[in-house]
Amino acid sequence: MQIDTLSTVFGALADPTRRAILARLAAGDASVTQLSEPFPMSQPAISRHLKVLERAGLISRQRQATVRLSHLEAAPLRDATAWLARYREYWAESFERLDDLLVALQADGRSKGA
């Protein structure tokens, strides 16, 4: 995933309403009316959130009869969360490598009589 895409995904995920919308869509496609129900906000406000999610590639929208259904697009979310999940792994592995480097540097220092 390109950095600019990842940034857009992070921005889209930063809002709790948008995360809740994604969680709802994981259960199946839904209309704006259905998505608005759990929230104390207007349908236009929800529509604005949907636009942000659509721009980030996290959802797609398709007209079916008279309603427009939102559909979760899993791939960008999977990529973004995979990067986030690496935070702990990142530091754990870095420090293991630091251990190895420190052992090598100290062995080197001893062999030189430092």
Place this chain on the structure above:
Amino acid sequence: MASLTITAPNGLPYVTIERDVEAPRELVFRCFTEPDLLAQWLGPRRYQMRVEAYEVRDGGRWRYVHLDDQGHEFGFHGVFHGPASPDGWVQTFEFDGAPGHVSLDTLTLEDLGGRTRIRTHSAFQSVTDRDAMVEAGMEMGVREGYERLDELVARLASEAS
């Protein structure tokens, strides 16, 4: 094996990482501040590391890039603030993918008599920023706002398998 502690207090935009290593403090300091040494340990092994700038002085820039085997680049950059010594130093930290979202990192090296305790304290601009940076892999604390996302990710993972 030395244990890694990651702490993210509820409602506060901080993350603290602690880890002890079996080496004197001066040597640990060199591994953090000399670019050719830094490149040998920072980041997962599967990434290549390119240090593009590392000016350890007040106002000095740093920038490094992790490259994966598919050509993706994850760049990070910042500025050093104040003097750097084996006691510690201060630097900003910013991911290229989230410009303007900056953490202020204070690193300290505690002399434990031949061993060294490394402590990194990161202050983010908001709890949301912190959680966006570190959300999924944390040991504690930051999960409550992301419970729905956790469920979602678990569901997506089970779909994919």
